[in-house]
Amino acid sequence: MTTALSAALGPDVDASGLLDVVAEQPDPLIFATVSGAHLYGFPSRDSDVDLRGVHLLPVTALIGLREPEETRTRGGYLPGGVEMDLVTHDLRKFVRLMLRRNGYVLEQLLSPLVAHTSDAHAELVALAPAVLTSQHAHHYRGFAGTQWRLFEKTDELKPLLYTFRALLTGIHLMRSGEVQAHLPTLLGEVPEAPGYLPELIEAKAAAEHGAADVSVERVKDDVEALHAVLDEAQAGSALADAAGGLDALHDFVVRTRLDVAQG
Structure with missing residues (x-):
């Protein structure tokens, strides 16, 4: 739990409750960060907490006949009665969104309001600049x-x-x-x-x-x-017209999935 997150949520929100939310998830989380008004710098006293992140489905969930649970949504309350909602995407879906000029997922990935992180999170952050475009x-x-x-x-x-x-x-x-x-x-x-x-x-x-x-x-x-x-x-932007980094991101997704499967 970062100091920035505790400061952004304020004294009325028990930020430690977010750790319990992370621990309850059925699959490993690559990261979980706070988005919404807290990230944007204008929360209200009655603002809910928007927790966003990436989960990692097992290989078996992707190679069978059932549709994988690529996006998960959960609502609830933190200690003290503050409303919270959690939305996570599987890593593959999240990276595909990164490649589609989606600023929203990049804000989540790069948010300084970190509730949960990992080595894979840090690596994905390092890969993010390649997908930034003028588009x-x-x-x-x-x-x-x-x-x-x-x-x-x-x-x-x-x-x-x-x-x-x-x-x-x-x-x-x-x-x-x-x-x-x-x-x-x-x-x-x-x-x-x-x-x-x-x-x-x-x-x-x-x-x-x-x-x-x-x-x-x-x-x-x-x-x-x-x-x-x-x-x-x-x-007048110096940013590229199209996203790069596809090969590096592909390798990252495959390696991260297999590391967990073998781990």
Whole structure:
């Protein structure tokens, strides 16, 4: 359990409860990290804990007639009554998602909020830079669009902050080649970030589904401007157009699976 994780969850969440969740899983976990609002830097007092990771199915689960359980979802509560949900993918599925310009799984893999790790986790982290491409801008552009439409329907602060977070993560990735999901950090990295975002982050801390006390027209203009900045950053990005590292990732998946099978 990392110091960063305990700090992000805060004193009201018993982070040690996550270790019990990890221990209860039927197959080994490569890693388990915290995603969602805690990773993004704007949790509320009533935010649930989004635990994400990778499990490793045995070889027998992949070579028989039954469909393998490539994705597992479990809900529950941590000590103290904090809601938690765990979603894990089998290693092969997770790596395939990495190769499909999926920024969400890369944020999970690279999250500093680590509940469980392993040597295989460290190796996969080291392989991650090869899959980063300028095409990941599409992921963040699309995610921001989905969250903006949700904001228009609900007028809630949460999807508005998700919109800004996605755009700023995409811009920073295009410019630096770094996956940075923490919105307060991004405010210091992306000069175009609107100056009122710290106030929105502070307001979000009071309630998970609170209303956004903002001028819709103002934030709409700022969101549209950031979309244009993301387009420009993608056009000028030094990242490759297509993911690399396929052979190394293939070898990693095979070796990791066989090591556990023989171990």
